[in-house]
Amino acid sequence: MTTSEYQYALQRGATFLVMAAFSLALLAGITGSLLSGGASTNASSVEFLHKFSGHGLIVVAVLQVVVLFLGRKFRLSSPPQSS
Numbered sequence: 001m002t003t004s005e006y007q008y009a010l011q012r013g014a015t016f017l018v019m020a021a022f023s024l025a026l027l028a029g030i031t032g033s034l035l036s037g038g039a040s041t042n043a044s045s046v047e048f049l050h051k052f053s054g055h056g057l058i059v060v061a062v063l064q065v066v067v068l069f070l071g072r073k074f075r076l077s078s079p080p081q082s083s
Helices: 003-037 043-073
Strands: none
Touching: 003 043
C-alpha cells in the first residue's frame, strides 16, 4: 500500500472513531441522567449500559491517540518551516 492509501484508511478510521466516541458519550449521558433520577425499573441494565459506555469511551480514546500518531507518520506534506 502506498502512503496515500494509508492516509485514506487512517482518515476513515478516525471518522469512525469520532462517531463511536460521540455515540458512547451520548449513551453515557442518557444513562447517567436515568441513574440519577432513581426511578428506573431496570436499574441494573441501565447501570450496565452506563459502565459499558464509560469503558468503551476510554478504549476509543486510546485508539484515537494511536490513529493520531500514525496519521502524523503518514502525512503527505511536510509541516511548514518557521523562519
